[in-house]
Amino acid sequence: MTAPNIFDYEFLRGATIQVDRNHDHLHQSIAMTASGFEGVVKVHPVAVLPPPSAFVQGGAPDGEVENAELLLPHSQTQVDRVHSELNYTGKGIVVGIIDTGVDYMHPALGGGFGEGYKVRYGRDLVGDEYDGITNEPQPDDDPMESCTPSNTSGFLGHGTHIAGILAGKLDNFTGVAPDATLAMWRIYSCKDYSSTELAIQGALEAADAGVDIISLSFGKYNPWSESLFSTVIGRIAANGTKVIVASGNDGLNGAFTTMSPAASQDVMSVASFNANHQIARIFRMSGSDSDYAYTPNGFPGENRVIPDGQVVLGSEQLGSGSDACNQSMIPESVRGKIAFVQTGGCDLQYKVGNLSAAGAIGVLSFATVYEWQEPSGPIIQGAAIPVAVLSTQTGLKLGQAIQSSKEITLTFSNEDVAWPLQDVGNMASFFSSIGPTYENNLKPDIGGIGGYLFSTLPRNMGYWGTNSGTSMACPYIAGATALYLEYLGDGASEYSNTDIRERFMNYAYKAPLSPDQDDLNTPLHQGAGLIQLYDAITQTVHVSPSSFSFNDTAHLVKSHTLTIYNDGDDIASFELVNSVSVSVIPYNSSTSEKYVMSSPPQFGTDTARLRFSKKTIKLSPGDSTEVTVSVIPPDTDPDEHIMYGGYVQFKSTIDSQKDITVPYFGIVGDQHRLPIFYEDGPVLMDTNMTTPYTTDDVYIFDLDDVSNTMPVFLAMQRTGTRRLLVIVYDQDENYLGYIQPPGVYDYRTHTTMTNLVTQAVYVWDGTYYEIGQNEPVNLESLSDAVTVNRGSSYRVGIQALKIFGDENNADDWETWTSGLIQVQ
Numbered sequence: 001m002t003a004p005n006i007f008d009y010e011f012l013r014g015a016t017i018q019v020d021r022n023h024d025h026l027h028q029s030i031a032m033t034a035s036g037f038e039g040v041v042k043v044h045p046v047a048v049l050p051p052p053s054a055f056v057q058g059g060a061p062d063g064e065v066e067n068a069e070l071l072l073p074h075s076q077t078q079v080d081r082v083h084s085e086l087n088y089t090g091k092g093i094v095v096g097i098i099d100t101g102v103d104y105m106h107p108a109l110g111g112g113f114g115e116g117y118k119v120r121y122g123r124d125l126v127g128d129e130y131d132g133i134t135n136e137p138q139p140d141d142d143p144m145e146s147c148t149p150s151n152t153s154g155f156l157g158h159g160t161h162i163a164g165i166l167a168g169k170l171d172n173f174t175g176v177a178p179d180a181t182l183a184m185w186r187i188y189s190c191k192d193y194s195s196t197e198l199a200i201q202g203a204l205e206a207a208d209a210g211v212d213i214i215s216l217s218f219g220k221y222n223p224w225s226e227s228l229f230s231t232v233i234g235r236i237a238a239n240g241t242k243v244i245v246a247s248g249n250d251g252l253n254g255a256f257t258t259m260s261p262a263a264s265q266d267v268m269s270v271a272s273f274n275a276n277h278q279i280a281r282i283f284r285m286s287g288s289d290s291d292y293a294y295t296p297n298g299f300p301g302e303n304r305v306i307p308d309g310q311v312v313l314g315s316e317q318l319g320s321g322s323d324a325c326n327q328s329m330i331p332e333s334v335r336g337k338i339a340f341v342q343t344g345g346c347d348l349q350y351k352v353g354n355l356s357a358a359g360a361i362g363v364l365s366f367a368t369v370y371e372w373q374e375p376s377g378p379i380i381q382g383a384a385i386p387v388a389v390l391s392t393q394t395g396l397k398l399g400q401a402i403q404s405s406k407e408i409t410l411t412f413s414n415e416d417v418a419w420p421l422q423d424v425g426n427m428a429s430f431f432s433s434i435g436p437t438y439e440n441n442l443k444p445d446i447g448g449i450g451g452y453l454f455s456t457l458p459r460n461m462g463y464w465g466t467n468s469g470t471s472m473a474c475p476y477i478a479g480a481t482a483l484y485l486e487y488l489g490d491g492a493s494e495y496s497n498t499d500i501r502e503r504f505m506n507y508a509y510k511a512p513l514s515p516d517q518d519d520l521n522t523p524l525h526q527g528a529g530l531i532q533l534y535d536a537i538t539q540t541v542h543v544s545p546s547s548f549s550f551n552d553t554a555h556l557v558k559s560h561t562l563t564i565y566n567d568g569d570d571i572a573s574f575e576l577v578n579s580v581s582v583s584v585i586p587y588n589s590s591t592s593e594k595y596v597m598s599s600p601p602q603f604g605t606d607t608a609r610l611r612f613s614k615k616t617i618k619l620s621p622g623d624s625t626e627v628t629v630s631v632i633p634p635d636t637d638p639d640e641h642i643m644y645g646g647y648v649q650f651k652s653t654i655d656s657q658k659d660i661t662v663p664y665f666g667i668v669g670d671q672h673r674l675p676i677f678y679e680d681g682p683v684l685m686d687t688n689m690t691t692p693y694t695t696d697d698v699y700i701f702d703l704d705d706v707s708n709t710m711p712v713f714l715a716m717q718r719t720g721t722r723r724l725l726v727i728v729y730d731q732d733e734n735y736l737g738y739i740q741p742p743g744v745y746d747y748r749t750h751t752t753m754t755n756l757v758t759q760a761v762y763v764w765d766g767t768y769y770e771i772g773q774n775e776p777v778n779l780e781s782l783s784d785a786v787t788v789n790r791g792s793s794y795r796v797g798i799q800a801l802k803i804f805g806d807e808n809n810a811d812d813w814e815t816w817t818s819g820l821i822q823v824q
Helices: 026-035 079-084 158-167 196-209 228-238 348-357 392-404 470-494 497-506 533-538 703-709 756-760
Strands: 002-009 012-018 094-099 119-124 181-186 213-216 242-246 268-274 277-285 292-296 309-313 338-342 362-366 387-390 408-412 417-420 446-451 453-456 464-468 541-544 548-552 559-566 572-580 583-587 597-604 609-612 616-619 624-632 643-652 660-667 683-685 699-701 712-714 724-730 735-738 761-763 767-770 785-787 793-801 813-817 821-823
Touching (some): 094 119, 094 470, 119 196, 158 453, 158 470, 228 242, 242 470, 268 470, 338 348, 362 392, 392 408, 446 453, 453 470, 470 497, 470 533, 497 533, 497 541, 497 660, 541 660, 559 616, 624 660, 699 703, 756 761
Parallel strands (some): 094 181, 094 213, 213 242, 268 446, 309 338, 338 362, 362 387, 548 660, 699 821
Antiparallel strands (some): 277 408, 292 387, 453 464, 541 559, 559 624, 572 616, 583 643, 643 660, 712 761, 724 735, 724 793, 767 785, 793 813, 793 821
16 A cells, blocks of 8 residues: 555645555555544545647658748737737746646757746656556656657657647747746656646645736536636635636537536636638649648658559448458458558557558558548557557548549659648637536636647757647647736736636627638637637736536526626727527437437537617726526427527627627536436446346356455446435345545546446445435444445445535436355
């Protein structure tokens, strides 16, 4: 057992205890023993944090990039005007980054660490080898990002890329706040391991060190603002530190995909928008004079040159869903040719291996997630043949040409250029997570540039490269916050996280849903829109609050009051308009199972009507006034739970004043009535999860062979739950106790393939904590763990609290009970 890690901070007082993996059964006993200590309020599990995610666009350029200045997206956000006209560069502002470390020897990041350098503070909390199982962290005072392709399978260069976005500075590269000071707390090892404990520790140390801003480009798929992770980070933000958090990259999984701690009401949750240009290379196909873009795979120095030649289908049927995943489906014609495939069915690396074995001399790949997706793809390490990725539109054109012509040859340029993203530039990124939280709060808040963003990479990765993710948008907004704090000067301490968030959200740019339509994208995807920093600084009128929720129609908040302030020296005048957005259709109506999340997300045209207590507003300098906004939700089927939304637009009638907008949303229906489990309910399965047992079957549990016979329960959820309990009964369904203390399974999210194991699988080792049949659920009522009796039979029940449910009301719980489990 690892010695406890003590947290003695203003925002968290507690301790963590880790038990060796070979003694998992001790977790329950230790948790219950700890719960009995004086002053212990609650016991929480420490959750593993997945490696920070981002989408890699071809690694670093091999040399000079033509028109490289176009790769900086600052004209999209007005950051360029803040630099050139207002002369704010972040000087004197300290930004703490909690991430994978930083290659501070990069010339754009200062070339050193400590006093006098750009990266001045921070430390390493993990060491290279920590895996959370077989060894302990090896912290030190050096936050260097030291992992290499040979000693990690995780996302390399994440922290360094973020640092460059935020504060990089070189002759031909400028971060958002190039003169800001950085502090880095490294919380990911080269074994891709981190945890909520390490993330919380890094944030607490950063706050304790007095940083002005904390940037968190990671999280856990958990849209609950009440989780411990969200709560602690929210407390730091509420105390005055400006906390910026990536919303998440799970937008393709539909609604309720905001991460924790981005779900916290006190932080600034960031969505991703695409840059207008990316690094690409050009090719031409025979029979066409047009240039087409591709992005090569790999790092500088690797084989990234696609040879000129004939291109053929890499699978017998293009778009089969598993192109080139099966070697038997690869035609002999690929030998000596460039193979063309669509993603899906298996990893691109596996496809490339099959095609290489079949004799292909190169691979071109494209995806069809959205028809306007630009070229992007994972870096395949050690690919035997060169690989490149195409945009969806280019892939469709090339596929059609191949299928309609006897022979198509391709000619490739190997020069890097800044290529315009004609279809997706200045749009919300398709991957950006979609709100709301399970408490029906509006998230994300604001958008930053995170798609196709060029920035620094560690020196062993070629110094420079392009990545995409809310991971990248987060430091962009953190840098913008640094510029805003510099503008505030000595008065910065008077502005809370909420105050700055309001200014950013009031003046954001709102994008349409797609490049081929005018309908505004929903605030559940883009928040208030893409930050327009110059306007946020120079405009003197603001509206509070910066967003609001009408909740669902069963718990309808019928109206909200907005206050508009004129802090300037001139009269302000506005007309109020309801600028509606597309709606979110959260559930897939084409499946036999109801209330399965639409993935990818689906959008509709259902809109609400708003009534304003004032249709026009005129404010003298220094004045403020209130306007009440009331809603008439759309007349849709409440069983569909349509999520409507839009923006209250304060449309300026004075040319020198900008419009102000406040995003809103609501849900038609009753979230409390949503079922938690799938229609067939949880399932009792054997240890290997290969055989399901019905409630009429008898399961044999051998205490002499626990590891091979212990029962496993698969409880897939259609809806999140604030509290889930796994209860042991005797054969007559009399209460005996819990297999884990209450709190361990709190704040569960709906089940997706990416979180199946962590959110839906529960294992019983044959122990439980006793509780009287009618006693309330609380820690004090539980005794020490006991082991089941041989020769007796038991049942296991799973209970989940419904959305907005009352724990003390039995009707607010969804319940399931297994068949008999006979213990031998």
